[in-house]
Amino acid sequence: MIQQSYQDWTGKLAQTRFPRWKELPTLGLYIDQVVTIVNDQLLAIGVEPLTKSMVNNYVKKKVIQAPVKKKYAVNQLVDLLLIGLFKTSFSIEEIRAGIAEVTVAAYPQKAYDQFIDILNAKLAGEPLQPLANYQPSQQLEIYAIDAVLTQLKATHLLRELHQQQSVTQVD
Numbered sequence: 001m002i003q004q005s006y007q008d009w010t011g012k013l014a015q016t017r018f019p020r021w022k023e024l025p026t027l028g029l030y031i032d033q034v035v036t037i038v039n040d041q042l043l044a045i046g047v048e049p050l051t052k053s054m055v056n057n058y059v060k061k062k063v064i065q066a067p068v069k070k071k072y073a074v075n076q077l078v079d080l081l082l083i084g085l086f087k088t089s090f091s092i093e094e095i096r097a098g099i100a101e102v103t104v105a106a107y108p109q110k111a112y113d114q115f116i117d118i119l120n121a122k123l124a125g126e127p128l129q130p131l132a133n134y135q136p137s138q139q140l141e142i143y144a145i146d147a148v149l150t151q152l153k154a155t156h157l158l159r160e161l162h163q164q165q166s167v168t169q170v171d
Contacts, residue, residue, distance in 0.1 A: 005160055009046075010153070014124050016044045018081070018116050021074065021109045028071025031055055034080060042084045045123070046152050050084045058083065063092055078112050085119075089147045098144060102137045115141050122149060 018041055025037070031052050039049040058064045064079045072080075079099065086095045102111045118138065121128055122145050131139055 006157055009156055013045055013152075016041075016123050017120050018123075020113050020116050021078070024074050024077055026074055028068070028073060029077065030070060031067070031072065034072045034077055037077060038080045038084050041081060046156060047085060047088060047148075050080060055080060058092075061092075063096060075108055078108065082115075086144060086148060089151050090144070098140060102141060105135065105137055111137075114138065118142060119145050122146070 025033075029037070035050055035052055035055060042049055055064075058080070059066050063083070064076050065073075067073075067076065082099060083092065083095055086098070090098070102115065105111075106114065118128065118141055122142075128134075128142065131142065134142065
């Protein structure tokens with residue numbers, strides 16, 4: 001039963017696709033819209049959602065750029081997607097340093113799309129090229145994605161085992 005439930009979950013995970021840059025809304029978004037878009041992606045893979053207060057704190061602490069006239073742009077939406085994805089495994093400082101490192105060699109749009117291609121392949125369980133074929137910044141992305149996905153899978157499996165144990169004890 002646990003194995004089937006876990007396989008169902010990993011099957012859903014394999015169907016999940018994060019949007020590329022051009023698939024994201026380009027018009028300024030209010031915080032409610034940003035949180036909804038980000039959380040739709042995060043919840044699909046089992047990551048805890050962001051809240052409006054979290055976003056406001058990220059702005060106050062200058063983790064992300066402040067909105068212009070209360071509207072968020074695509075680059076801020078991307079930052080929040082990445083922060084939301086990685087916050088369970090890495091500190092905010094590590095996430096920001098990783099984003100800075102990856103965008104040194106490529107414009108944010110290109111760097112984000114390359115990252116999303118790797119993430120979506122990992123979610124789908126598709127094989128990647130040997131690690132040596134990737135630039136160091138892309139290797140960093142692969143390791144970070146692996147860390148998050150491994151943690152998500154372990155957490156989900158642990159939850160399943162705990163629920164099964166609870167059911168067995170009740171019977």
